[in-house]
Amino acid sequence: MSRFFKLTELEPYVPGEQPANVDQLIKLNTNENPYPPSPRALAAINEEELKKLRLYPSLDAKGLMEAIAVHYGVSTRQICICNSSDETLAFMYHGLCPEGAVFADLTYGFYPVFCHMFGIPYEEIPLREDFTLAVEDYAGKKGTVFITNPNAPTGLFLPLSEIRRLLEQDPNRLVVVDEAYIDFGGETAVPLLKEYDNLLITQTFSKSRALAGGRLGFVIGSEELANDMNTLKYSFNPYNVNRVTMLMGEQAMRDEDYFNKTRTAVMENREWTRQQLCELGFTVTDSRSNFLFAAAPGMSGKEYYAALRDRGILVRYFDKPRTKAYCRITIGTREQMEALLEATRDILKGV
Numbered sequence: 001m002s003r004f005f006k007l008t009e010l011e012p013y014v015p016g017e018q019p020a021n022v023d024q025l026i027k028l029n030t031n032e033n034p035y036p037p038s039p040r041a042l043a044a045i046n047e048e049e050l051k052k053l054r055l056y057p058s059l060d061a062k063g064l065m066e067a068i069a070v071h072y073g074v075s076t077r078q079i080c081i082c083n084s085s086d087e088t089l090a091f092m093y094h095g096l097c098p099e100g101a102v103f104a105d106l107t108y109g110f111y112p113v114f115c116h117m118f119g120i121p122y123e124e125i126p127l128r129e130d131f132t133l134a135v136e137d138y139a140g141k142k143g144t145v146f147i148t149n150p151n152a153p154t155g156l157f158l159p160l161s162e163i164r165r166l167l168e169q170d171p172n173r174l175v176v177v178d179e180a181y182i183d184f185g186g187e188t189a190v191p192l193l194k195e196y197d198n199l200l201i202t203q204t205f206s207k208s209r210a211l212a213g214g215r216l217g218f219v220i221g222s223e224e225l226a227n228d229m230n231t232l233k234y235s236f237n238p239y240n241v242n243r244v245t246m247l248m249g250e251q252a253m254r255d256e257d258y259f260n261k262t263r264t265a266v267m268e269n270r271e272w273t274r275q276q277l278c279e280l281g282f283t284v285t286d287s288r289s290n291f292l293f294a295a296a297p298g299m300s301g302k303e304y305y306a307a308l309r310d311r312g313i314l315v316r317y318f319d320k321p322r323t324k325a326y327c328r329i330t331i332g333t334r335e336q337m338e339a340l341l342e343a344t345r346d347i348l349k350g351v
């Protein structure tokens with residue numbers, strides 16, 4: 001640390017490993033999509049478009065905004081596009097937590113990091129023993145509530161009836177629903193926006209639209225909240241989405257066939273893998289996301305992680321008391337999941 005550094009208490013988020021020899025590994029550690037972006041997204045980029053990189057991107061992002069609005073059945077005035085869902089969250093923690101923040105003890109690990117970054121007081125509400133979220137535990141809490149739905153790393157989905165209860169606990173408290181994994185079997189809270197103006201939804205192109213490297217996220221909320229997000233964005237980096245990503249994102253959003261085909265394949269692979277792991281004696285949560293949260297029989301999450309790594313397969317484990325039995329396994333292609341199961345059978349022989 002230099003003597004000029006001001007935020008000496010800052011503890012940065014630790015992303016999953018991004019190894020250089022990724023082609024020699026089976027990478028199931030950061031919930032990326034195993035399939036490439038939509039062919040229509042790839043076709044949107046050509047030399048002409050790349051030459052236009054000398055220009056700043058369009059500020060109204062018309063095509064992309066319209067594609068999102070059509071997909072969700074909302075107005076473009078209810079949307080704010082950002083460089084990633086992480087960026088939308090940064091803006092929210094910075095500008096939309098007047099009374100601090102409230103979130104689960106086991107959820108997206110970036111939330112407390114943002115709080116430290118922006119000096120936001122926060123409270124972590126423990127999930128129940130079975131990792132479910134009990135809405136009544138949030139009654140009377142004043143801070144902006146952040147719900148990852150489906151949750152990470154557990155994969156559990158909170159039904160919309162429960163989101164509705166959260167919204168009704170206090171109409172003057174903002175509830176943010178982080179729907180990074182919603183397209184893998186959950187149900188989006190967007191229709192609730194017609195009834196509640198204390199709801200803000202954040203989404204990303206990184207998971208279900210296979211554009212993690214493009215960095216693209218957005219929020220949907222009331223026109224007032226979308227406006228607030230734009231105020232934050234224009235006070236920080238108005239050109240936060242680059243031209244190439246804007247074009248690819250628009251086509252990825254419009255290509256409903258490819259979107260449905262690939263997310264269905266991920267969900268089918270998930271259910272198949274889950275069943276195979278259960279047959280091997282694993283404890284596996286009922287995930288509605290593109291990963292499984294699984295505890296190997298007779299070994300810790302760390303041991304299973306290390307044994308898989310020795311066999312060229314990368315997963316993630318979280319060294320916290322409540323999660324140390326588990327690993328989070330991203331759903332890959334069927335071939336990748338077969339390799340995971342083969343390695344797992346081999347590992348279990350030694351236990």
Ligand SMILES: *Cc1c(COP(=O)(O)O)cnc(C)c1O
Nearest residue numbers: 084085086108148180204206217
């Ligand atoms: C992946 C993820 C994000 C971040 O997505 P980016 O758009 O890639 O920044 C946000 N929230 C949750 C819960 C995630 O899993």
